Amino acid sequence: MAKFAGFTDENGDFEGQYFAFMSDAAAIVVGSLVGTSPVTAYLESSTGIREGGRTGITALTVAGCFMVSFFSYWCWWKKYLP
Numbered sequence: 214m215a216k217f218a219g220f221t222d223e224n225g226d227f228e229g230q231y232f233a234f235m236s237d238a239a240a241i242v243v244g245s246l247v248g249t250s251p252v253t254a255y256l257e258s259s260t261g262i263r264e265g266g267r268t269g270i271t272a273l274t275v276a277g278c279f280m281v282s283f284f285s286y287w288c289w290w291k292k293y294l295p
Contacts, residue, residue: 218267 215227241251266272
């Protein structure tokens with residue numbers, strides 16, 4: 214994704230790559246321990262980058278929308294299900 218966004222240098226490295234790779238690996242391990250599909254950055258990230266989301270604000274906005282959705286479902290569940 215960093216290469217697609219134009220953040221790599223002439224060697225193909227980018228600033229903070231160790232932390233990026235370690236957080237991705239940790240997400241995969243934790244996701245597999247709780248039984249979800251692999252939690253990793255992939256094709257969806259390149260689409261977001263292509264559309265202009267390079268700073269992380271796009272990811273925070275999407276996370277906020279997921280939290281609103283989760284909270285709305287939780288309120289509905291508490292009200293209508295026994």
